[in-house]
Amino acid sequence: MMKRIGILTSGGDAPGMNAAIRAVARKALHEGLEVYGINYGFAGLVAGDIFKMDLHTVGDKIQRGGTMLYSARYPEFAKEEGQLRGIEQLNKFGIEALVVIGGDGSYHGALRLTEHGYNAIGLPGTIDNDIPYTDFTIGFDTSVNTVVEAIDRLRDTAASHERTFVVEVMGRGAGDIALWAGVAGGAQDIIIPEHEFNVKAIADRLRRSRELGQKHAIIVLAEGVMHADEFAKELSAYGDFQLRATVLGHVVRGGSPTARDRVMASQMGAYAVELLLQGKGGLAVGIQNNKLVSHPMLDLFDAKHQAELSLYDLAQDLSF
Amino acid sequence: MMKRIGILTSGGDAPGMNAAIRAVARKALHEGLEVYGINYGFAGLVAGDIFKMDLHTVGDKIQRGGTMLYSARYPEFAKEEGQLRGIEQLNKFGIEALVVIGGDGSYHGALRLTEHGYNAIGLPGTIDNDIPYTDFTIGFDTSVNTVVEAIDRLRDTAASHERTFVVEVMGRGAGDIALWAGVAGGAQDIIIPEHEFNVKAIADRLRRSRELGQKHAIIVLAEGVMHADEFAKELSAYGDFQLRATVLGHVVRGGSPTARDRVMASQMGAYAVELLLQGKGGLAVGIQNNKLVSHPMLDLFDAKHQAELSLYDLAQDLSF
Amino acid sequence: MMKRIGILTSGGDAPGMNAAIRAVARKALHEGLEVYGINYGFAGLVAGDIFKMDLHTVGDKIQRGGTMLYSARYPEFAKEEGQLRGIEQLNKFGIEALVVIGGDGSYHGALRLTEHGYNAIGLPGTIDNDIPYTDFTIGFDTSVNTVVEAIDRLRDTAASHERTFVVEVMGRGAGDIALWAGVAGGAQDIIIPEHEFNVKAIADRLRRSRELGQKHAIIVLAEGVMHADEFAKELSAYGDFQLRATVLGHVVRGGSPTARDRVMASQMGAYAVELLLQGKGGLAVGIQNNKLVSHPMLDLFDAKHQAELSLYDLAQDLSF
């Protein structure tokens, strides 16, 4: 019978990670388990930066952005030597199983530990929404809302000065943040890696829109496509649209998580503990069609997250 | 071939209604239709308070709370006489079909119009999330986030003074807002109409929680159960929990819609126009398992929305 | 030469108290002093709930609502016996002087300690802005902004349904929150304890405003005047204004402080340490005409804070 589990966060921080940590800890405590927090992801695991968690540790944390367990890159964990040193620490602290919250990069480490006999369950924690086998990742909803709020602000200036703003948003190789924020922000155009685009056509649409009396516009650009400055330069070759380029950088990673992110993170955290209690490991938790699911991590490594491209068409239909 | 459609909002206003209106109008314009806005719901229909909409009418509206078409109660539309007067106006303005955004009460009027030969599609616009055949209604996500933000604020005072707050939230007969906001707000207990509760057991849990060192707590109470004052009084019979009761009233109906509400409202609005173009009417649009769906309005009248009760159990497991 | 100071918060919590605590602690540490936090105000002082603070204690706190030192009522400190027990604790911990953050009620205790030879400086921490010899109190700006945000939300519903909202706001006997939030919220009328009012005249103005085409309105009511329900009842005797009453309760006490509150709290906290270093005590810090000031606490007890009544006249001129 399992008695003691660990939790760590890995990769870029995302709002809702603390809600997930809290849920893992509280669910585990509720089930009579002991819970250990591991600071700085796999680096801290190897270094033995590990501490016992109780109700207070996770009190008043559900609303906080970032991760109370810190995060760090640690490529050394890809090698067996790193893994063995991590396992040494698990043994030292008597930790039998783990929950790993992070991007799919962190799932590799989690799978290795499972193979060594230490069950690990992965939770999708990243603002980018770029993890397969889940419709949404922890942090995505918050990030999209932060971008939309920024677009609302930019629109004030765009409208006052009749400008066109090119807004570059995070998302690494994925266009999900751009897509959702673009539709919600009423963007004239959305440029994402998953869909071809034609700068001249965008310019033509913009010109037509101006002729129809819409004197300002927002264009949302996923960082995975190109830089805002670059895009603005290309676009300005086709006409004077009073362009301004702006980059929403790290601000969209932080902040208090939305209700949706907190609820989903709580559900996933509790579910991960249930899976561990069933003796399972090597699974990635997701939400699909509003239902909690789990898939073998191995399946994720070959798969690719699909952006909701119907939103692209919707945006095209609604802006002209 | 249909050429002209109307839009109206009915029942209580909800954030995202404007995003839905915008989507209906723009999708319709994109399809070459003419669009008419009907002010004040069915009352305005009967009174002929109707105007032509264009791109500008719905410009810069996606981010606005409330409804730009106003809303009003109009029980007279339940009678055939009211309906016939409404149809007179439809004929006068050449409106062949309608989109009706509102609670399921407004679907009755929409169905009557469909039966008279004027296709009407219903969109679920209410913060209460109490409409069957849809997982979410337009406005619900915003409302939950507003409640959660309020809980975050209350927690500051609760923690500083080691108090227990009973927070009454809207939702009419439904507990959805309380459930979601309770989980996201880290509530100690959630009281909803859909689940039995026992005040003594709640008091016991609170006492145990205090003994475990958690000196403050939030209890979320759905208005459909009882008033916060009443509940606080009942609870205080079982111990001194430094109770304070607070009622989050109409503030949770307003405000700029969240990204989720804007996206969903936009999807539903465009979808309603597609259904009308297919010659359909008497259908209620919903979202189920992340997919747009439509159901005959008649089916909704006998059905009852089910709250996501797994959240209730989750909240119980995570707070102790 | 003074070596060790203490800090406590007393009375109702207010946003910005943590920024003040942080400033006192950091300024003191910067000056080479040792700093002790006293939990639960004067109650904790008497109970010896006292701990040493360092840079970490106040790290990442400037943005938090509430008070990290907790607060509690403790009327027993009005008696000499309570004071002597508090002094016992000061001696035990070697604390020579104090900063007391709270309403003017807490200044009495602070003055007693000063008279006993333990210099105490008071900082005005309350959302109510009801402390004399300071233009603003810590927490007031945040509270006003929270109320204004709520009014903005209510306006969405008021406009959609053409209603008049009576919004009751905190402030105890003072009308400052109502005044500032009323002007900033574009209120039709503001009812405060410091200015007479006539319900019939308010009704007449409302009626005239409706005749001029303004179909919705917000009336801001200070809690020190009467309850919103009561006022709505009185007002409705003069006409049907589609009235709704709403009470913004404890939510306006919490939340992350505004920039203004954080800056002012930081200035006052550092200034309090400077005064202690100059060997001063029994002084209340304030801000007047944008300048930090200090006044003998004794002077405050006879004085009365004056609300900025020019805002009342301004509101009357701008709404009609």
Place this chain on the structure above:
Amino acid sequence: MMKRIGILTSGGDAPGMNAAIRAVARKALHEGLEVYGINYGFAGLVAGDIFKMDLHTVGDKIQRGGTMLYSARYPEFAKEEGQLRGIEQLNKFGIEALVVIGGDGSYHGALRLTEHGYNAIGLPGTIDNDIPYTDFTIGFDTSVNTVVEAIDRLRDTAASHERTFVVEVMGRGAGDIALWAGVAGGAQDIIIPEHEFNVKAIADRLRRSRELGQKHAIIVLAEGVMHADEFAKELSAYGDFQLRATVLGHVVRGGSPTARDRVMASQMGAYAVELLLQGKGGLAVGIQNNKLVSHPMLDLFDAKHQAELSLYDLAQDLSF
């Protein structure tokens, strides 16, 4: 007796401009004047883009960012020819006097009109707070709060990954936004044009702070000093501080104004109308020591706004 006034906004938009426009219009209407809105600043004046305003025009606008009267650059107004064409339009519409809301650049045009016999009063509308003879400008408080909110978000990521963020903020040649936001955001260092700085000393402070256990930091950099990337590069020459540079661009210009900005804008707007009614012109309105003031525009052209440098010292004392 003056009967008709005009309003225009000029230069960069700022939150609160609409509150000022509303106050000018409503105060003027209250005094029995007629009010005309002039779109696009002096460009619109010359072009005759002028319309009559009533209560409805400014209804529901107090909470909106940007300027409902649009803004545009129009250097041609520096020449007499431009001015004469503007005056032609004033005559055509019967406008006898104006309120000009904008940066001090727009005061030159306003003064020229006054000299031609058309009294003009200037209101300080800019986020930069760089106008002399006023402690605060309309939009500054909102902008600072937006920056602080962004810093709070960045701190989540900074803390999770133990990074140092260099945050570049707007302000043109002035450091006010950086100063206020830096103090309110708990910045480790603030770099402004008005104060010398030494990159090596900043690096030393950072290193010492890290040694004291503070593993993350925020450095706020005014755009008037240099670019964030540049600064980060210079700083990184002195050590590895896990630096990330981020630029808060146009987002800090938009958004709903804070209570403070709305109140101040309302006061200034009403005051401007009073001055016009007294037959005055060529005056710039300001707020000094919490009191409304007016100064001859000529005096402003030679003067320079002074940043509140005591905040610089405060920030140094509180961060180490």
